[in-house]
Amino acid sequence: xxxxxLTGSQTxxxxxxxxxxxxxxxxxxxxxxxxxGERIRVEGRVVDGDGAPVPDALVEIWQAxxxxxxxxxxxxxxxxxxxxxxxxGRSGTVEDGRFWFETIKPGMVRFDAExxxxxxxxxxxxxxxxxxxxxxxxYFEDEIGNSDDPVLGCVPEERRNTLIxxxxxxxxxxxxxxxxxxxxxxxxxxxxx
Amino acid sequence: MSLTTxxxxxxxxxxxxxxxxxxxxxxTRRRAPSLPLVxxxxxxxxxxxxxxxxxxxxPEDADLTRNAGTGGEAIGQRIIVTGRVIDDNGNPIPRMLLEIWQAxxxxxxxxxxxxWPGPLDPNxxxxxxCLTDEAGQYRFLTIRxxxxxxxxxxxxxxxxxxxxxxxxxxxxxxxxxxxxxxxDPLHQLDPIxxxxxTEAARKRxxxxxxxxxxxxxxxxxxxxxxxxxxxxxxxxxxxxESK
Numbered sequence: 040x041x042x043x044x045l046t047g048s049q050t051x052x053x054x055x056x057x058x059x060x061x062x063x064x065x066x067x068x069x070x071x072x073x074x075x076g077e078r079i080r081v082e083g084r085v086v087d088g089d090g091a092p093v094p095d096a097l098v099e100i101w102q103a104x105x106x107x108x109x110x111x112x113x114x115x116x117x118x119x120x121x122x123x124x125x126x127x128g129r130s131g132t133v134e135d136g137r138f139w140f141e142t143i144k145p146g147m148v149r150f151d152a153e154x155x156x157x158x159x160x161x162x163x164x165x166x167x168x169x170x171x172x173x174x175x176x177x178y179f180e181d182e183i184g185n186s187d188d189p190v191l192g193c194v195p196e197e198r199r200n201t202l203i204x205x206x207x208x209x210x211x212x213x214x215x216x217x218x219x220x221x222x223x224x225x226x227x228x229x230x231x232x
Numbered sequence: 233m234s235l236t237t238x239x240x241x242x243x244x245x246x247x248x249x250x251x252x253x254x255x256x257x258x259x260t261r262r263r264a265p266s267l268p269l270v271x272x273x274x275x276x277x278x279x280x281x282x283x284x285x286x287x288x289x290x291p292e293d294a295d296l297t298r299n300a301g302t303g304g305e306a307i308g309q310r311i312i313v314t315g316r317v318i319d320d321n322g323n324p325i326p327r328m329l330l331e332i333w334q335a336x337x338x339x340x341x342x343x344x345x346x347x348w349p350g351p352l353d354p355n356x357x358x359x360x361x362c363l364t365d366e367a368g369q370y371r372f373l374t375i376r377x378x379x380x381x382x383x384x385x386x387x388x389x390x391x392x393x394x395x396x397x398x399x400x401x402x403x404x405x406x407x408x409x410x411x412x413x414x415x416d417p418l419h420q421l422d423p424i425x426x427x428x429x430t431e432a433a434r435k436r437x438x439x440x441x442x443x444x445x446x447x448x449x450x451x452x453x454x455x456x457x458x459x460x461x462x463x464x465x466x467x468x469x470x471x472x473e474s475k
Contacts, residue, residue: 042320045248046436046458047428049410050259052395054341058333058359059397063290088262095345101282101403111280113402125289127282148276161277165408168259170250170427171243172408176277193272221263231243231269232278232404 048172051165053095060097060131067130069142071123076105076143080214081128081177081204084136085164088222092136096166098219100128100140100177102159107146118146144179150189157184157191164219173229177217178203198228236423241265244461250427257423258384274404279463281406283399287329287363294362296334296374298355306356308337308375310451313439316368317398319405319462324368331361331397332372339378339392348381373451379418391418391425398458405460412438413454 051059058064070078081100085093103109103126108118110126126145130138147155160177178185180203185191191199204215220227239253241264252264293299297306317325335341335358340350342358356375364370377392393410400406412419419425419438428434436459445453 042462043318043322043459044433044436045245045320045461046407046409047248047433048244048250048407049395049424049428049437050257051397051408052410053345054335054343055333055395055397057342057357058331058361058395061359064331064361088264088266091262093263099282099406101277101280103277109276109280110285112284113280114276125282125285127286150273150275156275156277159277161403163403163406166263168257168261168263170252170254170257170260170424172406173252173265174243174403190272190275194270198267198270222266226265226267228267228270229243229265231271232274 048170050167050170051097053167055097056131066128067140069128069140073123074143075121079144080139080141080212081217082139082214083217083219085132085138085219086136092134093166094132094134094136096132096164098130098132098138099163101161102126102142103145103148105143105146107148147184154189157182157188174232175227175229176202179215180204181206194228201225201227239264241269243269247430248433250429254423254427257427278403281399281401281403283328283401286399287327290329290361292362293360294372296358296360296372299360300355300357302355304355306375307353311376312371312373312445312447312451312453313394313456314369314371314445315456315458317364317370317458317460318368319460321462325400325460326364326366326368328364329361329399330370332394333359334374334377334394335380337375337378339380350378350380384423389418391416391422400460402463404463407460410437411456414438414441
């Protein structure tokens, strides 16, 4: 059947923060006291083709809960929902291009009837100068399933490391560091999605 | 627009979506990805998304003329902006969050980086949100935004516009865009609008004046529909009955 033409994308521009990062719209702390799973902090910087920080980007993430279930009607389980976890994060960037989220490490979700995907977080970045958002994924360096992941496997081998967050322990906190390089040396592998 | 370098990297359908690199819009030059986008399979991660869950927990705030909390009303031409959010099969997208932001009637945003000498309006925040109804209809009451200057090129002015952010049902339907007003001579001078590849696709970003939306002795009416990417033909059926 004939599809209707889609509404085109335009840049988020420089002035979105009062609307998209207002109280209730910004979502950097994604966990509550009762949220199940390993607490992690996801942190990184957005940089441009000169390696300069992008201080006016918007980073959104979407992930499954610790059991591997998305809070969405299309995911019928059987992994249980966690009523205290939505799985959506939204952060601005500051002067040095930095963004952060406090969340939990997601469980594995299905790929097809036989295979699972390695734990991952979907990452979307908007900014002045991006006429359309960029789409990628964050994978965790300490997950052995990465080597068999059917999506990560589509990324040319020499670029795969751009999707893998490095693990650091800072006191009691587990930090996964994930930088988004929009252009140039070390450019993040973005998806045609 | 004068001739400009247009990149070949486009996410999504190149008939409708702009390239990442569009040199006439200078900010694209150092921010546009330069390597080919990676083709990946669509999985449960893309056929889900935050739209339904976020829409369930976000309160509406759809009257921008009075939501500054001052008790006063924003200055400017009062307008109603309404339309449908549908997918590319024509199915309405119900109970879905839209977030908007815009300049005030003089073309000024409340933002520390907007310092041009258009006056601020203490009764106008320039942000709002609403949910679509069961038929996919949304409706905002606001004031018509002004055009404003920017530093992209000499004597550059953005045509009047309202920014829209909408999730839609899945990660594939996520859209941030801008709605423009009919008959604005600045359209063809604007590199951001011109980055949309075809005349037909650019026209779809322009609202139409609708006298049946206009309310007597109250507000002028504009209608603008948004068509989001659906997920028919993909291996999962992602958008069943909402909980």
